[in-house]
Amino acid sequence: xxxxxxxxxxxxxxxxxxxxxxxxxxxxxxxxxxxxxxxxxxxxxxxxxxxxxxxxxxxxxxxxxxxxxxxxxxxxxxxxxxxxxxxxxxxxxxxxxxxxxxxxxxxxxxxxxxxxxxxxxxxxxxxxxxxxxxxxxxxxxxxxxxxxxxxxxxxxxxxxxxxxxxxxxxxxxxxxxxxxxxxxxxxxxxxxxxxxxxxxxxxxxxxxxxxxxxxxxxxxxxxxxxxxxxxxxxxxxxxxxxxxxxxxxxxxxxxxxxxxxxxxxxxxxxxxxxxxxxxxxxxxxxxxxxxxxxxxxxxxxxxxxxxxxxxxxxxxxxxxxxxxxxxxxxxxxxxxxxxxxxxxxxxxxxxxxxxxxxxx
Amino acid sequence: xxxxxxxxxxxxxxxxxxxxxxxxxxxxxxxxxxxxxxxxxxxxxxxxxxxxxxxxxxxxxxxxxxxxxxxxxxxxxxxxxxxxxxxxxxxxxxxxxxxxxxxxxxxxxxxxxxxxxxxxxxxxxxxxxxxxxxxxxxxxxxxxxxxxxxxxxxxxxxxxxxxxxxxxxxxxxxxxxxxx
Numbered sequence: 001x002x003x004x005x006x007x008x009x010x011x012x013x014x015x016x017x018x019x020x021x022x023x024x025x026x027x028x029x030x031x032x033x034x035x036x037x038x039x040x041x042x043x044x045x046x047x048x049x050x051x052x053x054x055x056x057x058x059x060x061x062x063x064x065x066x067x068x069x070x071x072x073x074x075x076x077x078x079x080x081x082x083x084x085x086x087x088x089x090x091x092x093x094x095x096x097x098x099x100x101x102x103x104x105x106x107x108x109x110x111x112x113x114x115x116x117x118x119x120x121x122x123x124x125x126x127x128x129x130x131x132x133x134x135x136x137x138x139x140x141x142x143x144x145x146x147x148x149x150x151x152x153x154x155x156x157x158x159x160x161x162x163x164x165x166x167x168x169x170x171x172x173x174x175x176x177x178x179x180x181x182x183x184x185x186x187x188x189x190x191x192x193x194x195x196x197x198x199x200x201x202x203x204x205x206x207x208x209x210x211x212x213x214x215x216x217x218x219x220x221x222x223x224x225x226x227x228x229x230x231x232x233x234x235x236x237x238x239x240x241x242x243x244x245x246x247x248x249x250x251x252x253x254x255x256x257x258x259x260x261x262x263x264x265x266x267x268x269x270x271x272x273x274x275x276x277x278x279x280x281x282x283x284x285x286x287x288x289x290x291x292x293x294x295x296x297x298x299x300x301x302x303x304x305x306x307x308x309x310x311x312x313x314x315x316x317x318x319x320x321x322x323x324x325x326x327x328x329x330x331x332x333x334x335x336x337x338x339x340x341x342x343x344x345x346x347x348x349x350x351x352x353x354x355x356x357x358x359x360x
Numbered sequence: 361x362x363x364x365x366x367x368x369x370x371x372x373x374x375x376x377x378x379x380x381x382x383x384x385x386x387x388x389x390x391x392x393x394x395x396x397x398x399x400x401x402x403x404x405x406x407x408x409x410x411x412x413x414x415x416x417x418x419x420x421x422x423x424x425x426x427x428x429x430x431x432x433x434x435x436x437x438x439x440x441x442x443x444x445x446x447x448x449x450x451x452x453x454x455x456x457x458x459x460x461x462x463x464x465x466x467x468x469x470x471x472x473x474x475x476x477x478x479x480x481x482x483x484x485x486x487x488x489x490x491x492x493x494x495x496x497x498x499x500x501x502x503x504x505x506x507x508x509x510x511x512x513x514x515x516x517x518x519x520x521x522x523x524x525x526x527x528x529x530x531x532x533x534x535x536x537x538x539x540x
Contacts, residue, residue: 209488210487210488213488213491213492213495214491216495217494220495220498220499231471234471235471237475237498238474238475238478241478241479241494241498242478244501247505248411248415248501248504248508249407249411251505251508251509251512252407252414252508253407253410254512255385255407255508255511255512256407256409256410257403257407258515258516
């Protein structure tokens, strides 16, 4: 008798009912499966297998679709499938049967309609193996151990508990095996169709290192995501470094122009406290795309920048407060002489971002 | 300020850079003497000194762990002799062969060379190490730029306060009427 237990869709591997099956029933099942193999072969959708590696792989491979089909035909009176349409977890386990027990389980998430179900006659879901992204081949367990296997989906939302032990094959595509890192060596298996001599292996390792570093640089440099390819990214990086260096030069020029106006009383500002204060500013800089720099007349941009920048520190230093934006503008007018205005370029959008972001 | 302000990370690169840069600015300010009206040349000279000071304090904040910081410090220390060297090397530049013609990265050789020129000390490295140094250099340049901005802001505020303290009438009126 087959007993079917419907379970909820959590990935607890212990939801799993062990059933006993008659030998004769199994033989019947096998026959049916064989018959239905060709019929269902086309409707089987490949899925990726994310099965526990401990699943045995010594089972004959059978398509799960036909599996469903064949099981439909088997009248198993004791099937009882619980309710929920989307997420049912039907588990079978026949641990003791030598000729194999079937269990195919799928946990349907709302996203993927991956049904591996052992449909009884009562269920109406048979045969419709909808598309899913995983490749899986459910098989008969001939020798059983009905261990619970939790299958992990790739996509986070898809949960499928493969409670029945099924034989899974990993993807049959030839893909490179993962490199197992050992303390002494890095073992890399060669990919299919590629040379295996030491030179090309070392070359490949070097190339992967370089691409990893380029990815890291891509995160550092803003606006690099849109560009693909090494050449474009290198261009972006070069532009960014150049613009940063120009920023530093620009700022030091501004400091140099300001300094003549400094009174000597400014010296007591530069005690220990001020640098500590400065250093405690968060320096999260979100610079806009440096390739969109524009050269604007200095006055406008600088004055607005001066307003921006002087506003925020004046908020921070309440006891020195007393100034507002207007005198700051005046100061800036005085200090930025005409020659300076001509000399220095300003990047309008970037500076706005720079100044406003420097204090947040 | 009455309360003691301690930076959140007392040993970060940013803190070290801030301290040394502000110290350098103080020294520059002291050596300036009386406030003269700045000539072009004077301003340019100050600009140059401030720029060198910023790079030097950044490199010393980083230390000698990085190749680019070592190169910067070396360049600054050997500035005078370096200039003479550079003039000589320019003569030989045309005859010099390419630094490293890597057949693998032939497509990007032009950009690679540009990057080497930009990043200090980038001449003698392979491409992989160059990318490492570039990443760290970008991070430090960023903190440098944002910190100098804050320094400049503080100076501006100080200037304003100084003017108010001097008793400039118009300033005081304006500051009183305009509220924060």
